[in-house]
Amino acid sequence: xxxxxxxxxxxxxxxxxxxxxxxxxxxxxxxxxxxxxxxxxxxxxxxxxxxxxxxxxxxxxxxxxxxxxxxxxxxxxxxxxxxxxxxxxxxxxxxxxxxxxxxxxxxxxxxxxxxxxxxxxxxxxxxxxxxxxxxxxxxxxxxxxxxxxxxxxxxxxxxxxxxxxxxxxxxxxxxxxxxxxxxxxxxxxxxxxxxxxxxxxxxxxxxxxxxxxxxxxxxxxxxxxxxxxx
Amino acid sequence: xxxxxxxxxxxxxxxxxxxxxxxxxxxxxxxxxxxxxxxxxxxxxxxxxxxxxxxxxxxxxxxxxxxxxxxxxxxxxxxxxxxxxxxxxxxxxxxxxxxxxxxxxxxxxxxxxxxxxxxxxxxxxxxxxxxxxxxxxxxxxxxxxxxxxxxxxxxxxxxxxxxxxxxxxxxxxxxxxxxxxxxxxxxxxxxxxxxxxxxxxxxxxxxxxxxxxxxxxxxxxxxxxxxxxxxxxxxxxxxxxxxxxxxxxxxxxxxxxxxxxxxxxxxxxxxxxxxxxxxxxxxxxxxxxxxxxxxxxxxxxxxxxxxxxxxxxxxxxxxxxxxxxxxxxxxxxxxxxxxxxxxxxxxxxxxxxxxxxxxxxxxxxxxxxxxxxxxxxxxxxxxxxxxxxxxxxxxxxxxxxxxxxxxxxxxxxxxxxxxxxxxxxxxxxxxxxxxxxxxxxxxxxxxxxxxxxxxxxxxxxxxxxxxxxxxxxxxxxxxxxxxxxxxxxxxxxxxxxxxxxxxxxxxxxxxxxxxxxxxxxxxxxxxxxxxxxxxxxxxxxxxxxxxxxxxxxxxxxxxxxxxxxxxxxxxxxxxxxxxxxxxxxxxxxxxxxxxxxxxxxxxx
Numbered sequence: 001x002x003x004x005x006x007x008x009x010x011x012x013x014x015x016x017x018x019x020x021x022x023x024x025x026x027x028x029x030x031x032x033x034x035x036x037x038x039x040x041x042x043x044x045x046x047x048x049x050x051x052x053x054x055x056x057x058x059x060x061x062x063x064x065x066x067x068x069x070x071x072x073x074x075x076x077x078x079x080x081x082x083x084x085x086x087x088x089x090x091x092x093x094x095x096x097x098x099x100x101x102x103x104x105x106x107x108x109x110x111x112x113x114x115x116x117x118x119x120x121x122x123x124x125x126x127x128x129x130x131x132x133x134x135x136x137x138x139x140x141x142x143x144x145x146x147x148x149x150x151x152x153x154x155x156x157x158x159x160x161x162x163x164x165x166x167x168x169x170x171x172x173x174x175x176x177x178x179x180x181x182x183x184x185x186x187x188x189x190x191x192x193x194x195x196x197x198x199x200x201x202x203x204x205x206x207x208x209x210x211x212x213x214x215x216x217x218x219x220x221x222x223x224x225x226x227x228x229x230x
Numbered sequence: 231x232x233x234x235x236x237x238x239x240x241x242x243x244x245x246x247x248x249x250x251x252x253x254x255x256x257x258x259x260x261x262x263x264x265x266x267x268x269x270x271x272x273x274x275x276x277x278x279x280x281x282x283x284x285x286x287x288x289x290x291x292x293x294x295x296x297x298x299x300x301x302x303x304x305x306x307x308x309x310x311x312x313x314x315x316x317x318x319x320x321x322x323x324x325x326x327x328x329x330x331x332x333x334x335x336x337x338x339x340x341x342x343x344x345x346x347x348x349x350x351x352x353x354x355x356x357x358x359x360x361x362x363x364x365x366x367x368x369x370x371x372x373x374x375x376x377x378x379x380x381x382x383x384x385x386x387x388x389x390x391x392x393x394x395x396x397x398x399x400x401x402x403x404x405x406x407x408x409x410x411x412x413x414x415x416x417x418x419x420x421x422x423x424x425x426x427x428x429x430x431x432x433x434x435x436x437x438x439x440x441x442x443x444x445x446x447x448x449x450x451x452x453x454x455x456x457x458x459x460x461x462x463x464x465x466x467x468x469x470x471x472x473x474x475x476x477x478x479x480x481x482x483x484x485x486x487x488x489x490x491x492x493x494x495x496x497x498x499x500x501x502x503x504x505x506x507x508x509x510x511x512x513x514x515x516x517x518x519x520x521x522x523x524x525x526x527x528x529x530x531x532x533x534x535x536x537x538x539x540x541x542x543x544x545x546x547x548x549x550x551x552x553x554x555x556x557x558x559x560x561x562x563x564x565x566x567x568x569x570x571x572x573x574x575x576x577x578x579x580x581x582x583x584x585x586x587x588x589x590x591x592x593x594x595x596x597x598x599x600x601x602x603x604x605x606x607x608x609x610x611x612x613x614x615x616x617x618x619x620x621x622x623x624x625x626x627x628x629x630x631x632x633x634x635x636x637x638x639x640x641x642x643x644x645x646x647x648x649x650x651x652x653x654x655x656x657x658x659x660x661x662x663x664x665x666x667x668x669x670x671x672x673x674x675x676x677x678x679x680x681x682x683x684x685x686x687x688x689x690x691x692x693x694x695x696x697x698x699x700x701x702x703x704x705x706x707x708x709x710x711x712x713x714x715x716x717x718x719x720x721x722x723x724x725x726x727x728x729x730x731x732x733x734x735x736x737x738x739x740x741x742x743x744x745x746x747x748x749x750x751x752x753x754x755x756x757x758x759x760x761x762x763x764x765x766x767x768x769x770x771x772x773x774x775x776x777x778x779x780x781x782x783x784x785x786x787x788x789x790x791x792x793x794x795x796x797x798x799x800x801x802x803x804x805x806x807x808x809x810x811x812x813x814x815x816x817x818x819x820x821x822x823x824x825x826x827x828x829x830x831x832x833x834x
Binding site: 011012039040041042043044046048049050102106127170173178182183185 | 288289290291292293294296297300301304310351355400401404412438441442444445448459460462
């Protein structure tokens with residue numbers, strides 16, 4: 001039985017990285033035989049189709065907005081999945097993934113079963129940010145739900161003897177620890193990148209100091225010095 | 231209401247009916263388009279708006295330059311590899327790193343595979359539905375479709391009546407089950423669709439064939455980049471070792487078996503381009519011979535940095551040479567220098583950003599990305615719910631890049647015009663042959679410029695480029711084998727990997743021929759960290775709002791003068807915008823509350 005364990009979303013948008021980070025973490029803790037494919041699907045949409053067509057069991061991790069308490073985990077099966085992927089408008093990658101599922105239908109090559117493990121995000125509009133604690137806390141329960149599901153189909157897996165140090169799914173460069181450790185400070189790098197923030201008037205020109213004490217390089221960025229006198 | 235004439239020769243009249251399309255679907259990212267129609271439904275004013283802000287550059291500050299590729303790979307969902315490539319090149323350029331020949335050839339094959347893959351998927355899975363009506367395909371006669379296939383491309387094996395009958399049955403079943411799936415939200419009874427049912431059926435069959443084949447193409451990225459999606463890149467070379475006698479274990483170095491596998495994939499790309507993609511575009515185009523609009527500044531004012539050198543670091547050997555052509559004068563090609571502060575500049579007079587002096591543009595090394603969301607006095611609606619934009623003020627999250635103040639179009643069509651004008655024999659032959667084929671299918675007698683300076687021309691150039699780069703890959707592959715057999719197995723230059731070897735301050739740029747057009751990344755490095763990073767992406771050029779002088783960009787220009795069959799079903803507008811393969815990437819939202827993909831057309 002071919003299994004695809006897929007994390008989708010954009011790691012640069014805080015809790016949207018839930019799916020990808022969870023797949024990275026499974027890979028650190030467990031090893032699988034070659035029938036099981038672990039994948040960071042990012043926001044690739046239609047480009048993921050062949051992997052979806054090729055598997056019998058599809059397990060998807062994603063941050064999905066159900067209007068629940070942040071950090072709530074929701075498990076969704078089979079034909080409910082396409083519907084739930086787009087319950088609330090949240091991210092382009094979900095449009096893309098719905099399209100993957102419907103295009104797979106058209107080709108007649110669909111997984112026998114789909115299992116969506118979704119978590120309610122706390123925050124998306126933190127550009128360059130990592131997962132919030134409430135979402136991060138759901139990584140392990142989500143992994144457990146996935147393993148339990150694999151058990152029900154007798155898909156074997158093995159706990160690694162020692163925790164895998166490399167984030168083998170992705171380049172360690174953007175692995176969660178490196179990503180968090182080297183994040184530039186808010187003063188240096190604007191974090192409110194999205195219209196959902198910009199359109200509600202919360203966004204204003206920064207009046208902060210230009211020198212960032214937390215950063216190795218102190219640079220005059222964005223030419224903000226030009227505005228200080230105004 | 232006002233009528234203005236732009237320096238680049240367009241008369242804009244914002245009276246009449248205003249049509250608002252938000253979002254424009256089947257693109258990467260989020261864009262809005264507003265046009266004014268005269269009483270004959272001809273577009274007399276066009277406003278293109280990027281409705282999200284891309285702040286990627288700022289989150290790179292203070293990070294390790296050697297890591298930048300992995301972040302920029304996440305800018306968007308499709309053109310991941312070209313951002314990673316441009317980023318590696320920018321860092322290498324800043325630090326004076328030259329990569330080994332093997333690395334160059336491998337990067338070339340990865341970039342060209344991405345080009346073919348992206349062009350094929352764009353045409354068959356995003357753009358084709360602007361030309362092809364899958365519902366109409368149900369009326370086709372499979373026998374006649376088989377005959378048509380043999381006229382269009384005799385060499386394509388899948389052409390029997392039985393084959394088309396099967397496809398038709400499958401589509402019928404799918405549509406009858408009520409799940410239009412990827413064919414949702416089409417205007418399937420709009421007379422703007424011109425294909426015969428047989429041509430529609432043939433195209434739908436190829437939609438499915440392309441879907442099957444594209445997955446084979448990208449295996450090349452897995453082999454060279456270690457994995458796909460999101461292949462790995464490396465500053466200084468490529469992250470794969472070569473050992474021709476090695477085994478096939480996962481993660482093992484490249485060996486002959488793998489390289490032979492790569493060659494088979496390249497051959498598949500060559501075949502598909504030759505026997506399916508290019509003939510399909512020509513055949514479909516011939517049905518639309520009455521719609522030779524949508525050119526705008528396309529094939530008239532064009533730019534590219536140049537790509538695919540035969541000899542790395544020697545721009546004179548670029549197989550698609552760069553430069554700038556202005557105002558339809560193909561006899562004069564200006565050289566382009568990404569490092570010259572006077573050439574590539576971004577303006578923000580009509581963009582939601584703030585500069586100290588907005589009458590001037592800034593070169594990317596000195597780029598400022600400071601948001602300033604303010605709407606013009608004539609805006610209708612509110613800050614959070616805009617009914618109608620005021621294009622006389624700021625109206626887009628896209629900046630306006632210009633070359634020496636000129637608005638230019640970028641993309642495959644621009645690269646093709648530049649190659650044609652600079653005497654590239656392969657391209658000249660391709661263009662002449664295709665124009666002749668179009669004329670023969672359509673029963674017309676048009677010149678190259680008449681065909682190319684249209685929406686069709688943009689789509690055709692993309693197909694021709696897909697074929698050209700696949701052919702180039704055959705050469706790259708042979709060159710790689712030859713070099714390895716000569717005893718060179720080096721794939722990376724790590725002399726300057728250690729930041730201690732770097733100067734205190736450095737700056738550089740990297741360019742790539744992204745599928746959508748000229749891509750440039752500019753980097754400043756200080757004390758081993760990124761001090762400033764700017765990407766000027768193709769869709770910024772094409773989708774740009776007006777500049778301080780009032781020049782309109784490529785999207786807006788391309789819509790001018792286009793007649794629209796039905797104002798509330800703007801197929802023609804979508805067709806032309808899609809012909810650019812727009813990519814306004816990243817996180818955004820385009821769903822309605824019930825999860826349906828939403829396109830909102832408002833006619834005022």
